[in-house]
Amino acid sequence: MTDGSHVDEEFREGVALWEAGRYLEAHEAFEQLWLTEVGPCRHLLRGLIHAAMGFHYVTVGDTVSAWSKLRSASSLLQSFIGDFLGWMSMAFDSGSRPHAPSWRRPAIPRPQPSGAS
Numbered sequence: 075m076t077d078g079s080h081v082d083e084e085f086r087e088g089v090a091l092w093e094a095g096r097y098l099e100a101h102e103a104f105e106q107l108w109l110t111e112v113g114p115c116r117h118l119l120r121g122l123i124h125a126a127m128g129f130h131y132v133t134v135g136d137t138v139s140a141w142s143k144l145r146s147a148s149s150l151l152q153s154f155i156g157d158f159l160g161w162m163s164m165a166f167d168s169g170s171r172p173h174a175p176s177w178r179r180p181a182i183p184r185p186q187p188s189g190a191s
Contacts, residue, residue, distance in 0.1 A: 084106065084107055085103075085107060087103050088104045088122070088126075092126060097126045097129040097130035098126070100126040101126035101127050101130065105119075105123050108120060117150065117154075118150075118151070118154050121150030121154065122147070124143050124147035125144065125151070128140045128142075128143030129144075
């Protein structure tokens with residue numbers, strides 16, 4: 075993020091919301107930062123925004139939208155695998171499950187094919 079402590083504080087707030095399972099609110103917090111950020115940080119925030127929305131969809135039972143957002147997040151976050159700006163960024167595998175043990179995440183059920191019950 076930029077050097078401002080305000081941005082760091084807002085980012086930490088987004089992470090805290092994520093950790094609390096409040097993904098929609100985390101999405102909003104990351105989006106506020108994304109609106110003013112530039113460069114790689116903007117790209118990272120876009121990935122986190124998509125991931126937060128994907129996990130929100132999981133919590134409301136919309137697995138089709140969840141998988142769509144998480145696949146998008148996976149693509150956006152691939153270049154951030156490992157340490158970025160002093161913290162361990164989220165890294166996704168082919169199953170779109172985050173490898174960040176300190177970040178709370180729900181189980182992601184596979185979407186059912188159309189017409190399946």
